[in-house]
Amino acid sequence: MICVENLTKTFTLNTRSKKDRSHKVDPRQHDGVFNALTDVSFHCERGEVLGLLGPNGAGKTTALRILSSALKPDSGAVRINEVDVVRSPLLAKQKIGFLSGKTGLYGRLTARENIEFFARLHGVNDEYLATEAETIYRNLGIVHYLDRRVEHLSTGMQQKVSIARAVIHKPDVLVLDEPTTGLDIMATEIILEFIQLMKEQGTAVIFSTHHLDEVAMLADRVTVIDQGKSAFSDSLQAFRELSADRDLRRSFMHVLNLEKAYVASI
Amino acid sequence: MWQVFNKELIELLRDTKTLFFIIALPMVVFPVLFGLIGFLGSSAALKEHQKMVRYVLVNPDASERFANTMFYHSDFEKVDLELTTEDEYIDAIKNDKADLVIVLNPDFEKHLAAGESSPWQVYYNGANVISGIGIKVKEAFEEFTTAIQDKMLAEKGFSASELLAFKDPVIFEQHDTADERESFGETLGGFIPYILIPLCLTGAMYPAIDLGAGEKERGTIETLLLTPVSRFAIVIGKFLTITATAMMTALITIFSMVFWSFIIGSLFDVSQVSNILSSVSWFDYVLMVLLLVPVSAIFSAILLAISIYASSYKEAQNYMGPLTILVIFPIIAPMLPGIKLNFAWALVPISNVALAIKELLKGTIDYNYLVPIFLSTGFFAFVSIAFCVYWFNRESVLFR
Numbered sequence: 077m078i079c080v081e082n083l084t085k086t087f088t089l090n091t092r093s094k095k096d097r098s099h100k101v102d103p104r105q106h107d108g109v110f111n112a113l114t115d116v117s118f119h120c121e122r123g124e125v126l127g128l129l130g131p132n133g134a135g136k137t138t139a140l141r142i143l144s145s146a147l148k149p150d151s152g153a154v155r156i157n158e159v160d161v162v163r164s165p166l167l168a169k170q171k172i173g174f175l176s177g178k179t180g181l182y183g184r185l186t187a188r189e190n191i192e193f194f195a196r197l198h199g200v201n202d203e204y205l206a207t208e209a210e211t212i213y214r215n216l217g218i219v220h221y222l223d224r225r226v227e228h229l230s231t232g233m234q235q236k237v238s239i240a241r242a243v244i245h246k247p248d249v250l251v252l253d254e255p256t257t258g259l260d261i262m263a264t265e266i267i268l269e270f271i272q273l274m275k276e277q278g279t280a281v282i283f284s285t286h287h288l289d290e291v292a293m294l295a296d297r298v299t300v301i302d303q304g305k306s307a308f309s310d311s312l313q314a315f316r317e318l319s320a321d322r323d324l325r326r327s328f329m330h331v332l333n334l335e336k337a338y339v340a341s342i
Numbered sequence: 343m344w345q346v347f348n349k350e351l352i353e354l355l356r357d358t359k360t361l362f363f364i365i366a367l368p369m370v371v372f373p374v375l376f377g378l379i380g381f382l383g384s385s386a387a388l389k390e391h392q393k394m395v396r397y398v399l400v401n402p403d404a405s406e407r408f409a410n411t412m413f414y415h416s417d418f419e420k421v422d423l424e425l426t427t428e429d430e431y432i433d434a435i436k437n438d439k440a441d442l443v444i445v446l447n448p449d450f451e452k453h454l455a456a457g458e459s460s461p462w463q464v465y466y467n468g469a470n471v472i473s474g475i476g477i478k479v480k481e482a483f484e485e486f487t488t489a490i491q492d493k494m495l496a497e498k499g500f501s502a503s504e505l506l507a508f509k510d511p512v513i514f515e516q517h518d519t520a521d522e523r524e525s526f527g528e529t530l531g532g533f534i535p536y537i538l539i540p541l542c543l544t545g546a547m548y549p550a551i552d553l554g555a556g557e558k559e560r561g562t563i564e565t566l567l568l569t570p571v572s573r574f575a576i577v578i579g580k581f582l583t584i585t586a587t588a589m590m591t592a593l594i595t596i597f598s599m600v601f602w603s604f605i606i607g608s609l610f611d612v613s614q615v616s617n618i619l620s621s622v623s624w625f626d627y628v629l630m631v632l633l634l635v636p637v638s639a640i641f642s643a644i645l646l647a648i649s650i651y652a653s654s655y656k657e658a659q660n661y662m663g664p665l666t667i668l669v670i671f672p673i674i675a676p677m678l679p680g681i682k683l684n685f686a687w688a689l690v691p692i693s694n695v696a697l698a699i700k701e702l703l704k705g706t707i708d709y710n711y712l713v714p715i716f717l718s719t720g721f722f723a724f725v726s727i728a729f730c731v732y733w734f735n736r737e738s739v740l741f742r
Contacts (some may be wrong), residue, residue, distance in 0.1 A: 086736065146567050147737055161536050169570035180565030184356040185349070197569040225356075241565075 077122045077280040078249050079144065085113040085304075087137055105205055111304055112138045113149070118299040118309045120280045122248075125271060127295035129328060135304040136284040140253050143282070144172050156249055170198055173247035173279075175255050175267075180237035183227035187218060187237040190226055191244055191281035198245035208211065212240050232263045237297040239270050250274050252283035268293065283292075288324040300331045307331050346571070346579025354549050354587060361549050364587055368541060368595035373602045394419035395475055397442040399435065400426075411486050412444075417478045417542035428566070431465045440468045440473055454490070524704045531676070532705040534599075535696035538592055538630075540666065540671050542638045545737025546584050546592025546645050547662055551581045555658035575652075581642055581727060588638035588659040593631060626702045633695045636719035640691065641669075643726035647733045676700045683707070688714040691722040 087110045100202045104111040112137045120126040130136050141147040143154045145165040154161035154168075163167040174180075181190045196204055213219045226234055242250065246300045252271070256264040271294050274281050285291060291298060291312070298315040300308040308315065319326035351420045354360045395418050412418050418571035421440045425431055430445040445463035447453065466475045488509075495505050557563040566576060645662060652658035672692035675681050676699075683697040694715045701707035 120526065141741070142566050146564060163717065166570045166572065172568065174565065174568045176561070176564070178561030180562050182349070182353055182562055183560070184353045189349075189352070193345065194565070194569060196345050197566075246435050313720060 077120060077124075077157060078282065079119045079153075079155045080139070080143055081117050081153045081155075083113050083116040083139060083142055083154070084111070084150045085135075085142060085147065085152055086111050111150075113142075115305045116152070116301060117306050118297070120249075120297060121281055123275060123278045124273050124296040125248065125281040125283070125294045126297040126299060127291035128282060128299050129286075129288075129291065129334070130284075130300065130301035130307075132280065134301045136301055137253055139301060140251050140282070140284060144174050144251050145169055163206055170245065171248040173242040173250045174253075175238060175242040175247070175250070176253040181226045181227075181238055181241065183236060184225060186223050186225055187233075188222040188314045190237060191222075191241050195244040198237075200245050208242075211242060212244060216240055221278045231260065232266060235259065235263045235266050239266070243274070248280065250279050250281045252281070254284050254286070256287065270318045288328065292324055300328065302332055343571075343575040343579045343582075346566075346576055347582050348567055350549075350553055350583035351586065352579060354552065354583065359378055360552070360587065364545055364591045364676035365594060369442060369542075369598045373598060377606075391474055395441045395478055396421045396439075397444060398423045398425055398431075398440045400431070400443065400445040402449050404448050407489075408446065408486050412482060413501045414702065415482055418442075418482065421499070428465075435465060435467055442479065444479075450453060474481060502589055503519060526703070528704060531700035534703060535676060535679070535699040536673050537599075537656060538595060538634065538699065539637060539692060540669060541595050542588045542592050542634055542665060543641045543645075543720070546588035546641045547666075549584045550636070550642065550649045551652075551655060551662070552656045554646055555652040555655050556649075557654075558650075559654050571675065573735050574731055577731050578727075581639075581646055581730060584642035584646055585635075585638050588642055589631075589635060592634045592638065610687070622703060626705075626707075630699055630702055630731040633698055633712075633719075634714065636716065636723040637692060637695050640719065640726045641725035643723065643730040647726075647730045649735055650730075672696065685711070685714060689718045691719050695720060 078268075089105065089108050089110050104114070116135065116139050118126060119129075121125065128136050128139070142155075143161060145154075145168050147160045148162060156168050159168050159171065165191045179189075182193075185193065192205060195209070200209075210219075213222060216239060218233070218236050218240060221229060221233060226237060228238065228254045250271075252267075255267045255271075259267065268290060271281055271283065275294070275296075281294075283290075283294075295312050298308065298310065298329055299306055300315075308318075315327050315331075318323040318325065318330045324340070364703075397412060397418050398421050399409055399412065413420055422441060423434055425434055425443060431445070432725055434440045434443060441467040443463075445465075447460045450460045464479060468476060468480065491509065492505065497510060500508060543732050557566070567573070646666070648661045648665075650660045652661055669692070672690065673696045675687070675690075675693040676696045681687070681697070683694070683701050687697055688694045688711045694711075698707060698711065
């Protein structure tokens with residue numbers, strides 16, 4: 077379904093970043109460039125959920141931006157149903173839905189206008205909007221506030237609208253970048269239920285998170301990115317078995333320690 | 343592209359700040375402000391003009407006639423102060439004890455008898471232009487000296503007509519070939535682009551910030567970039583929205599100017615301005631609007647490029663601040679004396695449009711110059727848009 081192979085991505089540092097002392101301790105920075113990704117690979121099949129883990133600054137967001145074709149990789153490949161994201165970004169974008177903690181909605185437009193705007197950009201026709209979209213609205217329980225401006229909706233309501241916006245074009249792959257960060261319990265619950273629903277409907281879901289309980293609840297596969305590299309990529313079961321007590325936190329630390337030991341050895 | 347354009351336009355028109363900048367500011371706020379400033383200015387000038395000038399005469403005995411002229415003059419009020427030195431004269435004016443000190447020459451009568459000019463000293467604060475003290479003193483002196491001249495010449499046996507010829511050997515009868523519209527265009531025509539062009543800039547500024555840095559700050563730009571629409575289409579959609587808003591501001595300003603001119607003209611019986619504006623043809627008004635299109639396009643593209651680069655609303659505002667000052671320089675050209683629209687000026691972007699608007703208002707435009715003007719501004723607009731598209735495609739700009 078979605079296959080990410082050996083991604084690399086380098087950013088040229090600006091003057092401010094060069095002066096920033098925090099970068100000096102990061103071995104990925106040298107000669108005015110920052111190697112955000114050096115080797116990232118993972119794959120996710122239809123109806124699977126892949127949890128993307130890693131410390132802050134590991135390269136999760138960069139990887140997700142590349143696979144949603146917002147950024148171009150320096151090398152490597154991303155294929156969605158055999159469509160090359162780099163070569164055919166517009167075609168690939170039609171197959172992707174994207175959601176993050178920020179709802180990405182226009183506050184001065186109504187919920188309906190937001191959803192329909194993004195639907196039309198994805199080439200969804202009016203006939204579909206008049207029929208199928210109503211089902212999505214009903215399932216999410218947003219029918220009664222569709223014509224209210226988004227800026228007047230609560231965070232939970234906005235999150236539901238954002239979900240409708242992300243799936244209105246029936247994407248094959250759903251990408252979620254830390255979707256529950258900064259959300260309250262109710263809004264988080266909405267997102268998690270939604271991921272479960274998408275999984276059941278056969279969508280491939282990739283979500284980055286810092287919450288291991290969410291991974292335990294939803295993920296079939298786990299990829300850990302550390303220092304711009306895939307430090308682990310396998311099933312949730314295999315990830316659990318990395319620690320003797322099958323504790324995900326210990327497994328996560330284990331992966332990071334192994335990676336550090338590997339870096340130290342070379 | 344049109345989907346993006348429509349969305350941006352709807353969103354902007356629902357924003358009270360945008361509505362204020364493109365409608366309220368040119369339609370209501372500017373006329374009210376200008377009217378208020380004009381009213382306060384003219385009342386202050388009238389008040390100052392009606393105010394009596396407090397004067398002190400030093401050596402009043404030198405000319406009783408002058409002392410009487412001043413005493414009975416309606417513009418002057420005598421102040422009794424004993425002043426003897428120049429420092430005291432200056433101090434009296436500085437300390438607001440008097441507005442004017444006239445030092446009569448003690449030998450005035452002797453000078454008069456000998457047929458010599460008599461030097462007198464006059465002290466007043468010339469910085470206070472609005473008070474018109476200088477003019478009032480000059481008028482009082484003219485009245486006094488004319489009476490002396492008449493007496494002296496009559497004593498020498500000159501007739502009334504000879505007296506007149508003696509004082510005014512040549513009478514100039516001036517015939518101005520410029521009609522009312524041309525004179526208005528020359529004096530005020532340079533001022534109109536001075537309002538219109540910066541309004542195109544300010545009209546574009548807020549939407550540009552909102553559609554670039556604002557979207558970045560709210561996190562909506564990323565969602566937009568993930569749709570299957572080319573970045574070219576997104577940036578052009580945004581650019582067209584900003585240009586349309588800038589043009590709307592300019593159009594509403596032109597409409598507001600004409601509307602208020604007619605209202606003021608009819609209310610205060612000042613028909614001159616409205617008559618002149620009526621004499622400008624619709625074709626010329628349309629040309630003025632068309633001239634503002636490439637100017638708005640240049641501003642919109644530059645502002646959008648700046649806004650896309652900025653990572654926050656505040657950062658964008660900081661970058662755009664100097665632009666409002668920079669844009670003044672090319673607009674000053676038509677206000678400078680002796681600068682006229684020629685081929686060289688027709689190639690200078692923004693200045694050419696400012697000069698053309700002035701010439702259109704004067705009714706003296708050479709329409710052939712419109713070709714290089716549109717080519718020049720169109721070229722600069724194209725380059726600005728091309729840069730904006732290039733800029734929008736740079737990852738280092740979008741994901742700073």
